[in-house]
Every structure is written in structure tokens, then in C-alpha cells.
Amino acid sequence: MVDRQQAMQIKMHNLRHLAKLLVCLCFVTAGGTIVSGQQTAANKPAAPAPIASAARLGGDNARTRFVAELNTAIGYNVYVIPDPFRIILDLPDVDFRIPDALRGRGLVSGYRFGRIDEKRSRIVLDATGPVLIDRSFVLRARNGQPARIVVDMIRTDRE
Numbered sequence: 597m598v599d600r601q602q603a604m605q606i607k608m609h610n611l612r613h614l615a616k617l618l619v620c621l622c623f624v625t626a627g628g629t630i631v632s633g634q635q636t637a638a639n640k641p642a643a644p645a646p647i648a649s650a651a652r653l654g655g656d657n658a659r660t661r662f663v664a665e666l667n668t669a670i671g672y673n674v675y676v677i678p679d680p681f682r683i684i685l686d687l688p689d690v691d692f693r694i695p696d697a698l699r700g701r702g703l704v705s706g707y708r709f710g711r712i713d714e715k716r717s718r719i720v721l722d723a724t725g726p727v728l729i730d731r732s733f734v735l736r737a738r739n740g741q742p743a744r745i746v747v748d749m750i751r752t753d754r755e
Contacts, residue, residue, distance in 0.1 A: 645689040649667065649694065650695075650742075667737070667743065689715050704724070
């Protein structure tokens with residue numbers, strides 16, 4: 597049978613363990629490093645931004661292809677906006693190292709690029725008139741070739 601003093605010691609022992617557990621729980625949910633000394637994901641340095649090293653246009657006034665070369669494949673969104681017609685490529689943060697030769701060709705009169713905030717970048721293709729995106733895809737780097745974003749555009753009417 598447990599006397600009153602032993603019962604009190606058991607309660608104190610349990611309370612100490614509960615307090616340690618609560619301190620650990622608060623520490624982890626507050627985003628601190630793990631007690632073992634390993635870093636959490638929030639404390640790791642950010643990976644370097646993908647690098648865009650080249651861009652080019654090919655085609656004519658009926659069909660035009662835009663290609664951007666990158667050191668790694670990335671996700672993106674592409675869409676067309678009117679008045680004036682532009683093709684927009686929204687990207688994650690990208691380090692643009694593309695020469696400033698922004699001359700147009702085919703359905704594109706010129707293009708520009710840059711960061712729009714610390715986590716996003718954008719490429720804007722100025723269209724000569726109404727266009728539709730025929731195809732858009734990413735090619736992964738392989739056989740010594742860089743990763744590429746490819747956007748095929750076709751001419752259309754305003755409707």
C-alpha cells in the first residue's frame with residue numbers, strides 16, 4: 597500500500613515529466629531547432645534560384661515558338677492577356693542571365709523579363725496581335741542540353 601508521502605512523490609515525478617514534455621512541445625511548435633542540434637527546414641539556407649541563361653524566338657507570322665533555357669526544370673503558368681496582346685509566363689524566383697537582345701520575331705514583337713517580388717519572376721512576350729497558346733511544356737535537362745520552357749503560339753482573330 598502506498599502512503600501519503602509516496603503518493604506525493606509520484607505526483608511530483610509525473611508533474612516534472614509533464615512540464616518537460618510541455619516545454620519541448622512549445623519549443624518545436626515555435627519553430628526552434630530540434631534539441632539534437634539538427635536544423636529545421638525553416639532554418640536551412642534557401643536553395644539558389646534557377647538560372648535562365650538564354651531565350652530565343654523562332655517561327656513566322658502564323659506560328660511562333662518561344663524557348664527559355666534554364667539550369668533546371670521549373671514549374672510555371674502561361675496565359676494571354678489582351679489590349680495590348682501579351683503572353684505572360686509566371687515563374688518561381690529565377691536568376692535571369694539572358695543577354696538583352698530582346699528583338700522580336702514572328703508573332704512576338706519583343707520580350708522582357710525580371711523578378712516581380714522576392715519569390716516570383718515573369719517573362720512578358722509582346723504579341724503583334726491576337727494569339728493563342730497552342731502548346732506549352734517543359735523539357736528536362738539531358739544529354740548535355742539545358743532544361744527548357746517551350747511556348748508555341750498561333751495567330752488567331754480577336755474573337
